[in-house]
Amino acid sequence: MPFPTETGRAVLTTNIVVFSLRDEQLKLLLVRRRNPPFQGCWALPGGVVGEDEDIEANATRKLEEGTGVSGVYLEQLCTFGDPGRDPRERVISVAYYALVASERLQVRSDAHGEDVGWFALAELPPLAFDHAKMVQVARQRLAAKLDYSTIAFQFMPERFTLSDLQKVYQMILDRDLDKRNFRKRMLAMDQIRETDEVRRNGSHRPARLYRVANPQEVQIIK
Amino acid sequence: MPFPTETGRAVLTTNIVVFSLRDEQLKLLLVRRRNPPFQGCWALPGGVVGEDEDIEANATRKLEEGTGVSGVYLEQLCTFGDPGRDPRERVISVAYYALVASERLQVRSDAHGEDVGWFALAELPPLAFDHAKMVQVARQRLAAKLDYSTIAFQFMPERFTLSDLQKVYQMILDRDLDKRNFRKRMLAMDQIRETDEVRRNGSHRPARLYRVANPQEVQIIK
DNA sequence: GCAGTTAGTGTATACGTTACACCAACATAG
DNA sequence: CTATGTTGGTGTAACGTATACACTAACTGC
Numbered sequence: 001m002p003f004p005t006e007t008g009r010a011v012l013t014t015n016i017v018v019f020s021l022r023d024e025q026l027k028l029l030l031v032r033r034r035n036p037p038f039q040g041c042w043a044l045p046g047g048v049v050g051e052d053e054d055i056e057a058n059a060t061r062k063l064e065e066g067t068g069v070s071g072v073y074l075e076q077l078c079t080f081g082d083p084g085r086d087p088r089e090r091v092i093s094v095a096y097y098a099l100v101a102s103e104r105l106q107v108r109s110d111a112h113g114e115d116v117g118w119f120a121l122a123e124l125p126p127l128a129f130d131h132a133k134m135v136q137v138a139r140q141r142l143a144a145k146l147d148y149s150t151i152a153f154q155f156m157p158e159r160f161t162l163s164d165l166q167k168v169y170q171m172i173l174d175r176d177l178d179k180r181n182f183r184k185r186m187l188a189m190d191q192i193r194e195t196d197e198v199r200r201n202g203s204h205r206p207a208r209l210y211r212v213a214n215p216q217e218v219q220i221i222k
Numbered sequence: 223m224p225f226p227t228e229t230g231r232a233v234l235t236t237n238i239v240v241f242s243l244r245d246e247q248l249k250l251l252l253v254r255r256r257n258p259p260f261q262g263c264w265a266l267p268g269g270v271v272g273e274d275e276d277i278e279a280n281a282t283r284k285l286e287e288g289t290g291v292s293g294v295y296l297e298q299l300c301t302f303g304d305p306g307r308d309p310r311e312r313v314i315s316v317a318y319y320a321l322v323a324s325e326r327l328q329v330r331s332d333a334h335g336e337d338v339g340w341f342a343l344a345e346l347p348p349l350a351f352d353h354a355k356m357v358q359v360a361r362q363r364l365a366a367k368l369d370y371s372t373i374a375f376q377f378m379p380e381r382f383t384l385s386d387l388q389k390v391y392q393m394i395l396d397r398d399l400d401k402r403n404f405r406k407r408m409l410a411m412d413q414i415r416e417t418d419e420v421r422r423n424g425s426h427r428p429a430r431l432y433r434v435a436n437p438q439e440v441q442i443i444k
Numbered sequence: 445g446c447a448g449t450t451a452g453t454g455t456a457t458a459c460g461t462t463a464c465a466c467c468a469a470c471a472t473a474g
Numbered sequence: 475c476t477a478t479g480t481t482g483g484t485g486t487a488a489c490g491t492a493t494a495c496a497c498t499a500a501c502t503g504c
Binding site for chain 1: 232271304312
Binding site: 445446447448449450451452453454455456457458459460461462463464465466467468469470471472473474 | 499
């Protein structure tokens with residue numbers, strides 16, 4: 001089966017759904033498009049994959065350009081390639097999702113002359129192309145992974161309290177959790193370590209600080 | 223960001239990991255390559271996506287060509303696009319996996335002048351490109367989905383016994399299951415229905431035949 | 445009618461999940 | 475300095491789910 005010379009070829013791109021917690025909310029990184037189609041519209045960060053570039057390497061690079069952060073958790077989500085998804089020509093987009101601890105963030109607004117912004121999931125603007133669908137799939141995947149992996153720790157700063165962690169879970173799952181049961185479960189999976197520090201912030205009992213045992217890896221549990 | 227005219231373009235293909243149960247074994251459909259590269263080597267079925275063809279539609283079509291069956295369960299797995307995965311040029315493959323009930327199969331050997339064959343997972347020949355990796359990912363996904371979906375029913379014929387079903391689970395999970403607990407679990411999820419037929423095949427008590435309540439859908443359970 | 449073979453059934457135990465309420469420690473105001 | 479407000483931190487009982495386990499039922503063939 002020889003390759004066709006013209007047909008069956010497509011522009012290869014990536015898009016990344018970048019989650020982070022900012023202002024006690026789960027937010028997404030969006031960039032404003034400067035060119036048609038969808039000029040002026042908000043879209044997921046991403047770009048065209050270079051001729052000899054690995055797809056995931058491209059996603060990593062675009063993510064670093066957008067957030068200024070390297071070494072973040074990145075996972076392939078799904079590939080979108082409807083013939084009509086880009087009005088210009090056939091464009092395949094391999095979607096990824098990424099989780100960034102907000103303390104590490106330093107968004108370079110206008111790094112590439114693009115407007116960049118963080119948007120709460122509940123208040124997303126209309127998105128270009130099929131990016132809304134990508135966001136939906138990413139959100140589902142993230143929520144599902146909370147149950148059987150340590151993925152939530154990717155959001156945490158180096159030191160955090162159990163209440164901080166619980167807020168993260170509650171934000172992603174969009175429901176309240178029982179404090180005692182939550183703490184039991186977190187400590188039982190033996191992936192966070194108590195430190196001898198506490199945090200004092202307000203007129204109440206100070207909170208014990210914890211750290212992630214293996215911040216690099218996302219483990220599958222149970 | 224205008225598109226480059228030459229760089230960043232790739233041939234778009236699909237590959238499908240087709241699972242079926244044959245001879246009481248979990249087997250995969252492979253085709254022998256007639257052209258270089260990897261000429262004569264076994265590979266996953268698939269092909270180049272047409273200029274205006276939907277990616278999943280292409281996978282469905284290739285699957286039908288290979289098995290003669292339509293309406294089978296098909297799910298996107300992962301996308302492979304390493305720059306070096308095809309020695310000729312940049313080729314992106316969107317991998318799918320599919321589950322086919324063996325009773326429905328009528329493999330058209332030589333439909334396209336290709337050798338076609340079913341291979342037990344434990345006895346796969348060396349595969350072309352990165353297809354071995356695709357098989358590995360598909361196998362993991364399938365085993366994981368047994369736990370929380372009704373995906374296994376896709377393998378079943380219209381009428382089957384609980385022992386048949388148990389064999390399917392055991393084959394995929396590669397371990398024995400307790401008969402009473404298995405039956406309890408299957409009936410508890412209320413997705414199979416008793417029929418008033420039995421099957422007599424040997425000098426022993428006949429087995430009750432069941433059918434799948436919603437053969438079309440794969441449900442997520444619990 | 446006996447032997448061999450697969451089909452079919454119930455219960456007790458262990459384990460994990462859920463629900464739930466009070467005291468502790470600090471800052472601030474009076 | 476003490477009273478109040480606010481968040482941090484802890485254990486136990488009830489419940490439901492998952493596991494382990496052994497015998498009888500129904501048929502065929504000899």
